[in-house]
Amino acid sequence: MSKLKLEEIAAFVLEVAKKAGATDCFVSIGESTDFGVKVRDGKFEGSEDNDSFGVSFTAYIGKQSASESGHKRTRTELRELVERVVSTARLSPPDQYKGLPDADQMLSARDVRDLDQLDPGLVKVTRKKATELALRAEAAAFAFDPRAKISNGGSYAQARNNSVYANSRGFMASSKSGWCRIGVGVVAVSGDEKQTGGWGSAKRYFEELDTPENLGRLAAQEAVEKLNGRRVKSQVVPMVVSRHMAASFLGYFAQAASGSKLYTRQSFLLDKIGKLVAHPDISIIDNPHVPRALGSRAWADHGMPTAPRDIVKNGVLQNYFLDLYSSRRLGVKPNGGSSSNLCIVAGTLSPEEIIASVDNGLFLEEVSGHGFNSTNGNISFSASGQWIEKGKKAFPVNGITIAGNLLELFQSIEAIGNDLIWDSSTVAPTLKFKSIAVAGE
Amino acid sequence: MTLLSATIDHDLRREFRLTSADIESVISDVLAVRTPGAFAQVYLQKKRSESFTWENGLLLAASSSSVNGCHVRVVNGDQTGFASSDESSLTSLRRCAKKARKSLQFAEPAVAPKDMAIDIRHDLYPVIRPTISLNDAERCERIAMCAAIEKAARDYDPRIVNVKVSIFASDEYVVAANSLDNLVFDKRPMIGFSVSCVAEEDGRREQSYKASATRAGHAFVQLEKARECAVASAKIAVTLLSAQRIKPGVMDIVFSNGGSGVVVHEAIGHGLEGDFNRKKTSAFAGRVGQQVASPLVTIIDDGSMFGERGSLNYDDEGQPTKKTVLIENGILKGYMHDMVSANAMGVVPTGNGRVEDYSNQQLPRMTNTYMAGGESTPEDIIAEVKYGLYVSDMGGGMVDITSGDFVYDVTLGYLIEDGKLTTPVKGAALIGNGPEALKQVVRVGNDPSLDSGTAVCTKGGQAVPVRCGMPTIRINNVTVGGAE
Numbered sequence: 001m002s003k004l005k006l007e008e009i010a011a012f013v014l015e016v017a018k019k020a021g022a023t024d025c026f027v028s029i030g031e032s033t034d035f036g037v038k039v040r041d042g043k044f045e046g047s048e049d050n051d052s053f054g055v056s057f058t059a060y061i062g063k064q065s066a067s068e069s070g071h072k073r074t075r076t077e078l079r080e081l082v083e084r085v086v087s088t089a090r091l092s093p094p095d096q097y098k099g100l101p102d103a104d105q106m107l108s109a110r111d112v113r114d115l116d117q118l119d120p121g122l123v124k125v126t127r128k129k130a131t132e133l134a135l136r137a138e139a140a141a142f143a144f145d146p147r148a149k150i151s152n153g154g155s156y157a158q159a160r161n162n163s164v165y166a167n168s169r170g171f172m173a174s175s176k177s178g179w180c181r182i183g184v185g186v187v188a189v190s191g192d193e194k195q196t197g198g199w200g201s202a203k204r205y206f207e208e209l210d211t212p213e214n215l216g217r218l219a220a221q222e223a224v225e226k227l228n229g230r231r232v233k234s235q236v237v238p239m240v241v242s243r244h245m246a247a248s249f250l251g252y253f254a255q256a257a258s259g260s261k262l263y264t265r266q267s268f269l270l271d272k273i274g275k276l277v278a279h280p281d282i283s284i285i286d287n288p289h290v291p292r293a294l295g296s297r298a299w300a301d302h303g304m305p306t307a308p309r310d311i312v313k314n315g316v317l318q319n320y321f322l323d324l325y326s327s328r329r330l331g332v333k334p335n336g337g338s339s340s341n342l343c344i345v346a347g348t349l350s351p352e353e354i355i356a357s358v359d360n361g362l363f364l365e366e367v368s369g370h371g372f373n374s375t376n377g378n379i380s381f382s383a384s385g386q387w388i389e390k391g392k393k394a395f396p397v398n399g400i401t402i403a404g405n406l407l408e409l410f411q412s413i414e415a416i417g418n419d420l421i422w423d424s425s426t427v428a429p430t431l432k433f434k435s436i437a438v439a440g441e
Numbered sequence: 442m443t444l445l446s447a448t449i450d451h452d453l454r455r456e457f458r459l460t461s462a463d464i465e466s467v468i469s470d471v472l473a474v475r476t477p478g479a480f481a482q483v484y485l486q487k488k489r490s491e492s493f494t495w496e497n498g499l500l501l502a503a504s505s506s507s508v509n510g511c512h513v514r515v516v517n518g519d520q521t522g523f524a525s526s527d528e529s530s531l532t533s534l535r536r537c538a539k540k541a542r543k544s545l546q547f548a549e550p551a552v553a554p555k556d557m558a559i560d561i562r563h564d565l566y567p568v569i570r571p572t573i574s575l576n577d578a579e580r581c582e583r584i585a586m587c588a589a590i591e592k593a594a595r596d597y598d599p600r601i602v603n604v605k606v607s608i609f610a611s612d613e614y615v616v617a618a619n620s621l622d623n624l625v626f627d628k629r630p631m632i633g634f635s636v637s638c639v640a641e642e643d644g645r646r647e648q649s650y651k652a653s654a655t656r657a658g659h660a661f662v663q664l665e666k667a668r669e670c671a672v673a674s675a676k677i678a679v680t681l682l683s684a685q686r687i688k689p690g691v692m693d694i695v696f697s698n699g700g701s702g703v704v705v706h707e708a709i710g711h712g713l714e715g716d717f718n719r720k721k722t723s724a725f726a727g728r729v730g731q732q733v734a735s736p737l738v739t740i741i742d743d744g745s746m747f748g749e750r751g752s753l754n755y756d757d758e759g760q761p762t763k764k765t766v767l768i769e770n771g772i773l774k775g776y777m778h779d780m781v782s783a784n785a786m787g788v789v790p791t792g793n794g795r796v797e798d799y800s801n802q803q804l805p806r807m808t809n810t811y812m813a814g815g816e817s818t819p820e821d822i823i824a825e826v827k828y829g830l831y832v833s834d835m836g837g838g839m840v841d842i843t844s845g846d847f848v849y850d851v852t853l854g855y856l857i858e859d860g861k862l863t864t865p866v867k868g869a870a871l872i873g874n875g876p877e878a879l880k881q882v883v884r885v886g887n888d889p890s891l892d893s894g895t896a897v898c899t900k901g902g903q904a905v906p907v908r909c910g911m912p913t914i915r916i917n918n919v920t921v922g923g924a925e
Contacts, residue, residue: 037544040519040720043519043520044520044544045519045520045521046520046521046522046523046544046802047521047522047523047541047543047544048523048524048525048802049523049524049525049537049540049541050524050525050526050800051525051526051527052510052525052526052527052800053527053528054527065503066503066504067502067503067504067505068504068505068506068507069504069505069506069507070506070507070508070509071507071508071509071510071527071528072507073528084505087577088503088505088577088580089503090577091503091577091580091581091584092500092503092584093499093500093584095499095500095501097499127543127544150720150721150722151720152720152722187722187843193844194722194724194843194844195843195844196722196841196843196844226844231920234689234690264496264497264603264605264639265602265603265639265641265646266603266639266646266648268646270646368839368840368841368846368848369837369838369839369848369849369850369870370836370837370839370850371848371850371868371870371922373648373868374648375639375646375647375648376645376646376647376648376868378686378868378924380850380868380869380870380922380923380924381848381870381922382839382846382847382848382870382872382922384846398844398846399846399872399873399874399920400872400920400922401689401848401870401872401920401921401922402922403686403689403868403869403870403922403923403924404924405924437689437922437923437924438689439689439690439920439921439922439923440920441691441920
C-alpha cells in the first residue's frame with residue numbers, strides 16, 4: 001500500500017465517518033522525525049532517533065461524542081477506528097456544550113497565516129555538527145571554574161513535524177514546524193557539597209540558538225554560585241525573583257486563567273474579569289502571530305481565529321484563555337484557547353537596580369515541589385537563591401521554603417525589570433514583590 | 442537463540458506478526474559492526490488504553506488510544522545508539538537497527554553487560570482478560586459507574602460544588618530481546634479510578650484528589666471501593682475549608698502510613714538509582730557500606746510483589762524483577778540498576794530497567810519502594826510529640842539527587858499539641874536533605890502499608906507507574922513552610 005499523504009488520510013477519515021453516521025467529526029494527523037546526541041566527559045555518549053506518526057479522531061452524533069488516537073495508517077485500520085469511535089459515541093450521554101464551531105466562526109483556508117515555524121536548515125544539521133555543539137558546551141562549563149568538574153552531559157536535539165487538522169464543517173489546514181535545542185549540565189563540588197547547574201537554548205531556527213560557549217558558562221556559573229549556601233531564620237521579607245522564576249509564576253497565573261480550571265471552579269481567578277488582579281503597572285499580553293516564535297499558532301481549536309490578547313491591562317484582568325468548550329460551559333465567547341507567546345510587559349529598571357532597592361531579602365532563583373494550588377492561589381515551595389543584604393547579593397541561600405498567595409503577590413509587585421528575553425514561549429522580566437514568608441531555621 | 446516456549450512464539454506472531462528468527466536477525470544486524478563487548482536489544486510494545494472522564498453530570502470524554510512501536514538499542518561501554526519507530530514491522534526494525542548502529546562508528550572496545558542469568562518466571566498479575574471494555578455493554582457500565590461515583594462524592598456534603606471522576610484501564614504487551622539470548626514477553630494490565638473535588642464556602646475554595654490504580658483485572662473497578670475513594674476525596678476538600686495555613690518553622694513530623702510513602706521515594710529512592718551513582722552525581726554515590734540512615738530504617742524496592750501497581754514480571758530490558766534491599770538497619774547495601782549501570786559498577790542487574798514507552802530509553806527506575814515496619818505503635822508515636830505536625834494526606838514531592846534536597850507537598854495535616862491531634866492545617870511544603878533527614882528518623886511504626894496506588898514517577902521526561910509505602914514514622918527537625 002502506498003504511503004498516503006496526510007491530507008488524503010484526513011479526507012478519507014472524514015468520508016468514512018460520514019458514512020458511519022457521524023453528524024460531525026474532526027481529525028488531527030501528525031508525523032515527526034527527531035534526533036538527539038549526548039556527550040559526557042568530552043566523549044560521545046549516545047544518539048537517539050525517533051520516527052512517529054499519529055492519528056487522533058473524534059466523532060459526534062448530535063451532542064454525543066467519543067474519540068480515539070493511535071498509529072493507524074492503513075485504510076482498513078482507519079475504517080475500524082472510525083467505526084469503533086462512532087459506536088462508542090452512540091453510547092455516550094449527550095453533553096450540550098460539545099460540538100464544532102459554526103462555519104462562520106472558522107477561518108477560511110486563505111486566512112491561515114504562515115508563521116515560518118520550520119527552519120529548512122534543520123535537515124542539514126549533521127550528527128557530527130550536533131556532537132560538536134554538545135562537546136563545546138560541556139567544555140565551556142568545565143573551563144569556567146575548576147570546581148565545576150562532574151559532568152551532567154551536553155546535548156543537542158531537534159525535531160521536524162508535519163501535521164494536518166480537518167473537520168466536517170469545511171476547515172482543513174496543514175502546518176510544518178520544527179525546533180532545535182542545545183543543553184548542558186554540570187555539577188560543582190566543594191568538599192562534601194555538590195550542586196547542579198544547567199542551561200539550554202531552544203529555538204525554531206538553528207541560527208538563532210545561543211552559542212554553546214555561553215550556555216556552558218551559564219551552567220557552570222549557576223552551579224558554582226550555589227556552593228557554600230546556608231539557611232536563614234524564618235522571616236517575612238521582600239522578594240526579588242529572577243526572570244526565569246517570574247516566568248514560572250506567570251505560568252501558574254496562566255493555569256488559573258485557563259478555561260478548564262474555571263468551569264471546574266478550580267481557579268482563584270473566578271469572577272475576577274474587570275477586577276484588579278495585579279499592581280496597576282502590570283500588563284500581561286499574549287501574541288500568537290509572531291513568526292518563528294515557539295508559541296505561535298495560526299489557528300485555535302477547530303479552525304477558529306487566533307489574535308493578540310490583553311490578559312491583564314494596567315493590573316485589571318481583561319481575558320481568560322478560552323477554547324470553544326470551556327467558553328460554552330462559562331457562557332461567554334471563545335477567544336483563541338490556551339496561551340501562545342505570553343509575557344509580562346517589561347519595565348524600565350535593570351535587575352541590579354531592583355536588587356539595590358532591597359536592604360534584607362531574598363533573590364529567588366529556583367523552586368522545587370508541586371506547591372501551587374490553582375483553586376486558592378496558595379504557593380508553598382522549597383526555595384533557593386541568593387540572600388540580599390544592603391542592596392547586593394551576599395551569599396547563596398538554600399534549605400528554606402517560601403509560602404504565600406499568588407494573587408496577593410501579583411497585587412503587591414513593587415518593581416518591574418527591563419530584562420524581557422524571548423527564550424521561551426512564556427517569559428517575564430525580573431520582578432520585586434513586597435513580601436514573602438520564608439521558613440528556615 | 443535458545444529454544445523458546447511455544448507460547449512466546451505464538452504471542453509474538455499474534456501481537457506483532459513477527460517470529461523469533463526475525464528478531465534474532467535484527468540483533469545480529471546491529472552487531473555486524475564487530476565491536477567486542479557490544480550489546481543489542483530489541484523492544485516491541487503494543488498498548489491499548491481507554492478512559493472515561495465524568496464531570497458534574499457530563500461525560501467529558503470517552504477516549505481510547507493505542508500505542509504501537511519498537512526500538513533498537515545498542516550499547517558499547519558508555520555509548521548507546523538508539524532508534525525507535527511507531528511501526529513494528531521487520532522492515533522498520535531493520536531501519537532502526539541501521540540508525541542505532543551508525544553511532545557506534547565512534548566506539549572503542551568495551552565489556553558487555555551481563556544479565557541476571559536466572560530463570561525466574563513471575564506471574565504477578567491476577568488477570569485473565571483485558572482490562573479495557575470489550576463491548577458496548579461494558580462501556581455503558583463504566584459510564585454509569587462514573588455517574589454513581591460522582592453522586593457518592595456530592596452526597597457527602599452540600600459544599601462540594603464540582604466533582605470530576607475518571608475510570609481508566611490499559612493492556613500492554615511488551616517484548617524484550619537481547620544479544621545475550623534473552624527473549625521475554627510480558628502482558629501488563631493497569632486499571633483504576635480517580636476522584637477530584639472542589640468544596641466552596643463563603644468565598645473560600647479548596648480542591649482534593651484521590652486515586653487508586655493497580656495491576657488488576659476488570660473487577661477492580663467496583664462500585665463500593667470507588668465510592669469509598671469518592672467519599673475520602675470529598676472529605677479532604679471539605680476539611681480543607683476549615684484548615685489553617687501552618688506557621689513556618691522547624692518541627693517534628695509524624696507521617697501517617699501508606700500514602701506518605703512518597704517520603705521514601707524522594708528522600709532516598711531516586712538517590713539510589715544506578716545511573717546517578719555510576720555517574721557520581723548522586724548524594725549517595727560511593728557510600729555503599731556506610732551508615733546513611735538511622736538504624737531503625739530498612740528500605741526495599743521490590744518489583745516482584747503480586748498484583749501491585751509498580752510490579753512487572755520482567756523489566757523493560759527483559760530481566761526478571763526481584764526484591765532488592767537498598768538500606769538495612771541504616772546501612773546502604775546497594776543501588777537499583779538497569780543492565781548498563783550494573784555493568785558500569787561491576788554488579789548484577791536488579792530488574793529495575795524501565796521505559797515509559799517504546800520511544801524512550803531504559804533507565805534505572807523504582808518499582809514498589811517501601812520502608813519496612815518497626816516496633817512502635819502509631820498511637821505511641823503521636824502521643825510522644827509535644828508540638829509537631831501529623832501528615833494525613835500527602836500530595837507529591839521532588840528531589841535534587843545531587844544536593845540531596847527534597848520537598849514534599851502536604852495536602853492536609855493536623856497540628857500535634859501535647860501528644861494529641863488538634864487544628865487541621867493545609868498546603869505546607871516540607872523540606873529537608875535526604876541523607877540528613879534519614880538520620881532523624883526516631884520512630885518507626887508497626888503498621889507498614891503501601892499507598893492507595895496513585896503514584897506516577899517522572900524522571901528524564903519519562904513517567905512510569907510506581908507504588909510507595911511506609912509505616913507511621915517520626916522524623917525530627919524538618920523545616921515546614923507555611924504562611925503567617
